[in-house]
Amino acid sequence: MTKDYDLIVIGNSRAGAYAALAATQLKARVALIELENLQSNWLGQEALYNQALMQVGRVLQQVRKAPKFGIDSARNNSIPDTAELEKQLVKQSGEVGRDEPWQVEETEKEDIRTYLSPFESTAHFPTVEIPDAMEWAEMVVSTCYEATSPAILASFGVDIISGNGEFCRLPHLGFVVNNRRLQARAYLIATGSCPEIPDIDGLETIRYCTPRDIWKYVDTSQHKVIGANLTDIVPQETDKVTKPSPQGKLENIEETIPFQLQKNWLVVGSTPNAIELAQTLARLDCQVTLAVSEALIFPQEDAEASRLVQAQLEAEGIRVLTQSPVTQIKWIEGKKWVQVGNRAIETDEILLATGQTPNIESLNLAGVGVEFSRKGLKLNPKLQTTNPRIYACGDVIGGYQFEHIAEYEASIAIKNALFFPRWTVDYQGIPWAIFTDPTLARVGLTEAQARRRYGKNVWVVRQYFKTLDKAQILGETTGFCKLVLRRNGTILGGLIVGANADELIGAIALLIRHKIKVGSLAKIPQASPTMSEIIYKTAQEWQRQRLESNKMLQNLLESFFNWRRKW
Ligand SMILES: Cc1cc2nc3c(=O)[nH]c(=O)nc-3n(C[C@H](O)[C@H](O)[C@H](O)COP(=O)(O)OP(=O)(O)OC[C@H]3O[C@@H](n4cnc5c(N)ncnc54)[C@H](O)[C@@H]3O)c2cc1C
Secondary structure, rough: OOEEEEEEEOOOOOHHHHHHHHHHHHOOOOEEEEOOOOOOHHOOHHHHHHHHHHHHHHHHHHHHHHHHHOOOHHHHHHHHHHHHHHHHHHHHHOOOOOHHHHOOOOHHHHHHHHHHHOOOOOOOOOOOEHHHHHHHHHHHHHHHHHOOOOHHHHHOOOEEEEOOOEEEOOOOOEEOOOEEEEEEEEEEEOOOOOOOOOEEEEEHHOOOEEOOHHHHHHHHOOOOEEOOOOOHOHHHHOOOOOOOOOOOOOHHHHOOOEEOOOOOOEEOOOOOOHHHHHHHHHOOEEEEEEEOOOOOOHHHOOOHHHHHHHHHHHHHHOEEEEEOOOOEEEOOOOEEEEHHHHHHHHEEEEEEEOOOOEEHHHOOOHHHHOOOOOOOEOOOOOOOOOOOOEOHHHHHHHHOOOOHHHHHHHHHHHHHHHOOOOOOOOOOOOOOOOOOOOOEEEEEEOHHHHHHHHOOOEEEEEEEHHHHHHHHHHOOOEEEEEEEOOOOEEEEEEEEOOOHHHHHHHHHHHHOOOOOOOOHHHHOOOOOOOOOOHHHHHHHHHHHHHHHOOHHHHHHHHHHHHHHHHH
């Protein structure tokens, strides 16, 4: 029976768009199903939007650190010297013949002081106009989104179909959308995930936001962030939320009350999103409490790295509560009280970022023999679901929740879907990063995972950023690089915490992917001073430790030099 398409991709995510484009380039006939009204909506791109706003927080932090470099940029450049400005204003005020400011009448001086007072109070501090920052973030998103926009995809020959569809089984496997039954040789599900809402007693009585919608609902129109936590000069909003609202999900609120920035925020969860957003909110002058159920803020990651990031968050004023599950929310005298571990804390806003759950509900997967759970789809390493003609990639699988991994999976799935299913996924050697400051980037196994798998045959070497000239120059001395190795030098895993970790980790990933041993790394000196020296120095540390632990070789060398000196 003739098929309409070679491949139908469901979900216009980056990975979905990538798969559709790649398949079209291979001359396949492809349809891409996207939810209605998404074409012009950048809110499908939360990751990028978040990244752009995180960058605002990062730049603000850099400017706050400027005095460390002897730079007092605000006073010397952008903000006028108030004494000088006072003189100029006096002159401009038309007091011809009165050269000195003290000749000005007291009342006039008072007027000038009133005019200058905002400059006085902010003279030393950078400011962020939040609406402008958000406008910038939107511009970044729309520029990046352009490359995979429906118009571009259509121009490459992808059929874009808008609508909420579902699989059907009879008479043949197909996908029904807008009352059209489409048939393809293979299907790729790339519908992503949505926030998982934890079971908290009383949650239904309050409004909350998630990483997907926080910036959509935050009211930033009034706000200006002053770089030194001077809350007294930040315009204070009166609290508009004084009574419990039973609405639960924001989408259901008819008259949405915007969330307020620069209030108390409780961020719940130990996901990368939770930690990144907690830091960004704090940098935008919110009072932030981070509550995680586990002992570490990144329970899956290296304990040393997790504690280092936690220390930085605390240094920036975030209250971090570990081993503190959120169990109950109550309204008491018009205020929101949350039971976090064994303490009750009052908060204004709540961000829930405890995890994601796959977007599969409306697809009629059970009807076409696709097995799934609340965590994701059941797949084989070829990314086939339990219906071999239906493939999946990205968050919907329930595995790694990163954009580049979704795209990697899409690349494997389309080859299998279009040709013979013989390619399998191999996640070894794919790095990822958590974009906090310091950034945490990892590839391969953690030390704990390696020890579980290889027992004593594991060697760990590390080097600290403070040993690098470049780190000293940049003032970015926090962090370290750790290599997890087998005794023969095979690299099992790499971890970098610190500035540029996200960029540096790629070098270790390449070595792991191509099974290159650490000794080769120690033979390639890096340009100096650079941050990439951290990897080279860590490899050298391995050489040093190996020599130190080889007593026989040490004795041999000592004897050799003793002999040669006498010779
Ligand atoms: C706030 C936030 C920040 C993040 N930051 C990062 C980061 O910095 N780096 C990183 O690597 N990852 C980040 N992630 C994770 C990353 O966004 C996801 O892992 C990645 O987008 C997965 O892509 P996907 O293709 O699975 O799904 P998504 O990107 O979620 O896209 C799924 C698409 O399918 C559509 N869809 C859903 N249901 C249907 C349906 N029934 N029919 C048709 N279409 C449907 C959705 O509308 C959406 O367009 C972040 C995630 C969030 C929420």
